[in-house]
Amino acid sequence: MSAAEAVLADLRADIEAGSVPVGGKLPSEAALAARYGVSRSVVREALRSCAALGLTQTQTGKGTFVVSARATGDLVLGRYSARDLTEARPHVEVPAAGLAALRRTEEDLATLKGIVAETAAEDDPAARVALEAVFHGTIAKASGNRVFEDVLSDLREALAHQSETLNLLADRQAASDREHEEILEAIEAGSAERAEAAMARHLAAVDEAVERLGQR
Numbered sequence: 275m276s277a278a279e280a281v282l283a284d285l286r287a288d289i290e291a292g293s294v295p296v297g298g299k300l301p302s303e304a305a306l307a308a309r310y311g312v313s314r315s316v317v318r319e320a321l322r323s324c325a326a327l328g329l330t331q332t333q334t335g336k337g338t339f340v341v342s343a344r345a346t347g348d349l350v351l352g353r354y355s356a357r358d359l360t361e362a363r364p365h366v367e368v369p370a371a372g373l374a375a376l377r378r379t380e381e382d383l384a385t386l387k388g389i390v391a392e393t394a395a396e397d398d399p400a401a402r403v404a405l406e407a408v409f410h411g412t413i414a415k416a417s418g419n420r421v422f423e424d425v426l427s428d429l430r431e432a433l434a435h436q437s438e439t440l441n442l443l444a445d446r447q448a449a450s451d452r453e454h455e456e457i458l459e460a461i462e463a464g465s466a467e468r469a470e471a472a473m474a475r476h477l478a479a480v481d482e483a484v485e486r487l488g489q490r
Contacts, residue, residue, distance in 0.1 A: 276442070277310075277312045277316045278312075278316045278317075278319040278320045278323070278399065278442055279320075279442050279443070280310070281306070281310050281312060281316060281317060281320035282320040282323050282324060282442065282443075284310070285300070285306075285320060285321075285324055285329075286324065286327070286329065286345075289324075289329050289330070289340050289343060290343055290344060292343065294340050295340065295343075296340050296341065296342060296343055297339065297340065298339065298340050299337050299338065299339050299340075300321075300330065300337065300338040300339070300340070302337065303317045303318060303321070306321075315398075315400065318400075319399050319400065319438065319442065320442075321338055322435065322438060322439070323438065323439045323442050323443065324338075325338075325350060326349045326350055326351060326435055326436075326438075326439040327345040327346065327349065327350075327439070327487075328341070328342050328345055328346030328348075328349075328350050329341065329342055329343075329344075329345060345487075349435075349436060349439060349484060349487065351431075351432040351433075351435040351436050351439075352431050352432050352435055353431075353432065354429070354432040356436060356484045358432075359429070359432060359433070359436060360481045360484065362425075362429075363429075363477050364474065364477055366414070366422055366425050366426065367410060367413070367414070367422075367426070367473050367477060368470050368473050368474050368477070369417075369422070369470065370413055370414045370417040370419065370422040370426070370473075371413055371417075371457060371460070371461065371466075371469040371470055371472070371473035372417075372466035372467070372469050372470040373416075373417035373418060373419060373422075373466070374413045374414075374416035374417045374461050374469065375460060375461045375463070375464050375465055375466045375468070375469035376464065376466050377416065377417060377418040378416040378461055379416070382412065382415070382416035383461070383462055385412055386409065386412055386413070386416070386458050386461065387458065389405055389408055389409045389412060390409065390451075390454055390455060390458055392405055393405040393406060393409065393451065393454070394451050399438060399441065399442070400438070402437075402441070402447075403434045403435075403437040403438040403441065404434055406433070406434070406437045406450065406454070407429075407430045407431075407433040407434040407437065408430075409454055410426055410429075410433060411423070411426040411427055411430055413426075413457070413461070413473075414426035414427075416461070436480070436484070437450070439487070440480065440483050440484065440487075443487055446479075446480070446483050449479060450476075450480075453472070453475065453476040453479060454476070456472040456475075456476075457469060457472040457473055457476060459472075460472045
């Protein structure tokens with residue numbers, strides 16, 4: 275169990291047990307970091323996952339407040355929910371991957387390879403999920419379709435939130451790396467069929483992990 279996962283588990287247990295009631299305010303990031311003996315970045319990661327589970331909301335300048343004693347069945351990911359992403363992404367990212375396999379430039383390919391390598395080597399959770407979102411955005415850009423590119427740009431923050439929560443709660447990190455490598459290999463091979471299939475498998479695995487979280 276990672277430090278952030280341990281902090282999240284303890285906070286979630288307190289909230290679900292009523293130790294911090296709905297409407298109550300959590301201690302500050304600094305206070306939580308001191309309580310658990312971790313960095314503030316670890317606390318922020320745990321708090322973002324609390325928010326994604328629908329347990330808390332953070333109000334700028336005021337703090338983090340409990341809004342529910344039970345996790346919602348749908349992750350809250352900024353402006354969008356996990357259900358929003360589940361319903362929309364296959365219609366955008368699967369065809370985008372196929373077009374990227376046919377239209378990608380050598381520069382696109384080099385960028386994607388660099389992102390995959392950097393993601394695998396990245397230890398910082400926030401940096402890692404940002405890279406994962408950039409990977410998907412770069413594929414959309416490589417497709418040569420501005421609509422796909424603009425949609426993925428708009429979804430970047432939500433995708434990063436979703437990846438962070440799944441990496442923390444569903445142990446998706448290693449599987450996600452493998453799936454991204456498969457997508458990259460298909461794009462490099464110039465096979466639209468393989469690229470679309472690899473992207474579809476990746477999105478299905480993400481959806482399955484989200485669904486499992488909703489059943490906890």
